[in-house]
Amino acid sequence: MSKKKPDNTMNKIVSLCKRRGYVFQSSEIYGGLDSCYDYGPLGVELKKNVKEFWWKHMVQMRDNIVGLDSSILMHPRIWEASGHVAGFVDPLVDCKTCKGRFRADQLESSVCPNKPSKMVSECGGELTDVRQFNLMFKTQMGPVEEGATAVYLRPETAQGIYVNYPNVLQSSRQKIPFGIAQIGKAFRNEITPKNFIFRMREFEQMEMQFFVKPGTDTEWFEYWKEQRINWYDELGIRKENLRFHQHGETELAHYAAAAFDVEYKFPFGWQELEGIHNRTDFDLKRHQECSTKDLQYFDDVTREKFVPYIVETSAGCDRTLLTCLVDAYEEEELEKDTRTVLRLSPRIAPLKAGIFPLVKRDGMPELARKITDDLKQHMMVFYDEAGAVGRRYRRQDEAGTPFCVTVDSESLENNTVTVRDRDTMVQERINADGLLAYLRERVE
């Protein structure tokens, strides 16, 4: 955990997110709800595109991975089997002096509320004994409280995949090695959520569990490490801001034989984006034991029976979105001024093009509207006629829109339009009839 405070870049991104409709504080008119955020009009499109890009690469383009969407509420015994009821805890202490509450293992990086220049480990306040606090949200299902079942909001999507493994195997006619992929919400009652949408209590995961024959797990682990770091590259994230972090012996989770994190260099330090884990047969064996169902795989070629090993790739969707924003954010010095530009990959940018009439007369708005309506059948575009065209360009730069299409007087004569590139600011003139193909080639 880095002690560095978020520098100015994070504040600027938080501010841009609100101004342009990427991310809002949840329940803001009621003073906000700590650690929950809402995605605005551009944020929801960016998130959709990130998820779609993951799904395309992890499911659609592969023969041996299928999708799943399991429910958030699951049978409570699943969390006993997984170890979450007993072990998904944080150690907590209270300070008897300032009444603050802290993670016992982070006293050296937690600021004392009474002495903001000191950490809790140095401020001299007397601390209570350590208590174990379970991070799962608990609720009651069923008609009245006394007869209801205690259920949990899932703290990870992975268990939904494991318990569906027999049904997916049977219905999809897959054979080992194969994977099950899922995107969905998970909930953790974190004591210290922080860094904007990096660590939230409600968040979304993109997880894939790959079922393999024991003995081939190391090979597949290496394969998925490479595949996953390449994915961030294809997403447009700069290579120099990505690295692997290998979990040492003491960091490894109880279920893992090997673990690597993909980390990104955020303004607040290197932090985990995704974990690639060799979970061995821990999970399926636990569920086999607790459910008393046979979860062995039968290989009809070798006639062998075994509990598969699992290699997991577990990414945070909101973190990936934050990574895209941070990596894309730039303040560019121009000859006469500075422009803020979000250099998002065109494939994930919320709006693919801004469509502008140069001026609000002479038929330009009508032609620009027509072009907008045609493009809207195929992609997200935005019509804008308000203000000088230069200001309209800058608004789209800040929103991350890769192209701006302008209708001018020449357009009315020969049906051509100018297309301005967000990154180079270079304009080229093309025939309006070829516009859809031009954009598709660059944004899909």
Place this chain on the structure above:
Amino acid sequence: MSKKKPDNTMNKIVSLCKRRGYVFQSSEIYGGLDSCYDYGPLGVELKKNVKEFWWKHMVQMRDNIVGLDSSILMHPRIWEASGHVAGFVDPLVDCKTCKGRFRADQLESSVCPNKPSKMVSECGGELTDVRQFNLMFKTQMGPVEEGATAVYLRPETAQGIYVNYPNVLQSSRQKIPFGIAQIGKAFRNEITPKNFIFRMREFEQMEMQFFVKPGTDTEWFEYWKEQRINWYDELGIRKENLRFHQHGETELAHYAAAAFDVEYKFPFGWQELEGIHNRTDFDLKRHQECSTKDLQYFDDVTREKFVPYIVETSAGCDRTLLTCLVDAYEEEELEKDTRTVLRLSPRIAPLKAGIFPLVKRDGMPELARKITDDLKQHMMVFYDEAGAVGRRYRRQDEAGTPFCVTVDSESLENNTVTVRDRDTMVQERINADGLLAYLRERVE
């Protein structure tokens, strides 16, 4: 509420859903979790496609609607303002004889557990007094129970839109009339969930709230009624199975000036798919009062200030998916046998094509694999070489796949393939180079 039991069709659909990987019982290996379901490999694709079809029609193709994705956990005062804490209740009674628990307003349609041939209203068991039971799931947020905040899992996505209205208005530069659309999970602790995925405790909504000037609300209400029923038509649902149901004076919710349901004729009777409501200024006025924030709209042309009226279109995503399955399901008598076929619209079908080598030799698998790999860059397709080609066709009929592409000996000579249409079973021979364009034209 119809007394009719689900007929055979529902059982057949439930069975097909499990067999083909559309829908599984949640937590099945642990005996299941009442009223929760998981979407399998085909179900998750169908759901994605239904949501994408809604988003395209409600957001992408419109100038005056933008998207939102607000969190499930929101500030608890929102549910006081909305009326849910006080009024989102069902009346409950217990039977002192059989210990069963029932909705007091549905005794005439609830079966007595001790006397399955009788309804609770006639079985003679003595009932307790009526108790009011709130349908919201409650949980605790924050580090320890004594100091935590009670929060609810949202019972509808609409309130997330209302409280974000000022931020969306400002960041999107929209003017009234305009709408905010959202797809997301909602949770209701129903006493009597039933009919497979029709009424679940965890479900997904597709809601759009349209903000208008008071006095224009009736006109917009009529507009949205028409738009929404047309959408089901474009989704491929048979017209004769859709109808409007107008809420009478006694049925109207406290917030509504007018309400129509879009209903579908399920095997278990006509049931609501979507509600179109004129919610007046009820919601924004309540949030204005409770948050003390000014939620008035300022019209910069007329210089008027007013609290907008809201016309809502609120659809159930899981219900729509069930509708697609029910409407598409058919057992077709052929000359020698019967085939089960899901006549899903190609636009929402999970798999767009099955790709088969006629036999597993002579280079046919290699060519079929190559075609599969090429198509997988653009759409979901499935390679299958197992069993007679006739059986492979039937498996894809049952999965709802609109096209099957077969590579035969002629393919190796002249690069043509046969394309079989699911509905007509007619095959035509086309050049493999034109296959992508052929399919795109029919499935996009």
